[in-house]
Amino acid sequence: MAKMKYDLKRLKRHLRVIRDSIVEKSKGLDFSMMKLTDNHFPKNKSSNYYGYFMTTEDTIHEGLSRVPVNPAESNFLDVGCGKGICLKVACEYGFRKVAGIEFMPDIAAIAKKNMSILKLPAEVFEANALYFDKYADYDVFYFYNPFNATIFKDVIAAIDKSLTERPRTIYVIYTSPTSHQLWMDAGFALVDGYTDQNRGTQVNIYKKSTL
Numbered sequence: 001m002a003k004m005k006y007d008l009k010r011l012k013r014h015l016r017v018i019r020d021s022i023v024e025k026s027k028g029l030d031f032s033m034m035k036l037t038d039n040h041f042p043k044n045k046s047s048n049y050y051g052y053f054m055t056t057e058d059t060i061h062e063g064l065s066r067v068p069v070n071p072a073e074s075n076f077l078d079v080g081c082g083k084g085i086c087l088k089v090a091c092e093y094g095f096r097k098v099a100g101i102e103f104m105p106d107i108a109a110i111a112k113k114n115m116s117i118l119k120l121p122a123e124v125f126e127a128n129a130l131y132f133d134k135y136a137d138y139d140v141f142y143f144y145n146p147f148n149a150t151i152f153k154d155v156i157a158a159i160d161k162s163l164t165e166r167p168r169t170i171y172v173i174y175t176s177p178t179s180h181q182l183w184m185d186a187g188f189a190l191v192d193g194y195t196d197q198n199r200g201t202q203v204n205i206y207k208k209s210t211l
């Protein structure tokens with residue numbers, strides 16, 4: 001019975017991906033996980049990096065609604081932004097500045113095209129999160145399991161350092177938080193959490209302040 005329920009949920013998810021990709025195509029958009037090729041996965045880079053999976057709009061909406069900031073006075077960054085669905089939602093949410101980092105050139109190009117078709121003011125940096133030097137500009141960060149602990153350790157250290165460069169309160173929304181302990185080790189507090197209704201994945205929200 002439980003397996004049947006699970007299979008039905010999966011089937012619904014797949015049907016939704018197909019429906020969304022048809023709707024998107026008619027507008028020239030491409031956020032879905034359809035039509036992914038080897039060029040869209042960081043296989044040749046190393047196994048430290050994971051490939052493209054899309055957050056659903058509901059999931060990121062819920063995360064943003066749980067973060068107690070005034071979007072009009074806060075900047076949002078999706079680290080490993082994929083095709084940019086979270087940038088779209090953050091723009092709709094009214095964040096003052098919205099950006100994403102994506103290191104796979106083909107995926108970054110699709111994200112840029114999506115933002116351009118939708119006429120959204122989100123910036124897409126084609127860059128590796130490890131070497132990104134503008135973390136201090138952002139207040140709310142989003143991660144959907146883009147890389148493993150080896151990379152996360154350095155990215156968390158860079159974000160943590162940015163709290164000294166520009167003292168502020170930051171929030172981190174982290175879907176599928178396999179590197180949860182690293183945030184705790186860096187002095188972030190786990191302030192909230194919820195289950196993504198589509199995949200049943202855990203989403204954690206962390207906070208750290210230097211004010």
Ligand SMILES: C[S@@+](CC[C@H](N)C(=O)[O-])C[C@H]1O[C@@H](n2cnc3c(N)ncnc32)[C@H](O)[C@@H]1O
Nearest residue numbers: 051053054055080081082102103128129144146
């Ligand atoms: C699971 S997807 C999430 C995409 C998007 N954030 C979303 O939720 O729809 C992770 C993305 O991170 C990218 N990525 C992985 N390692 C990265 C790195 N070091 N720097 C920038 N992007 C990276 C992958 O190419 C992939 O597109």
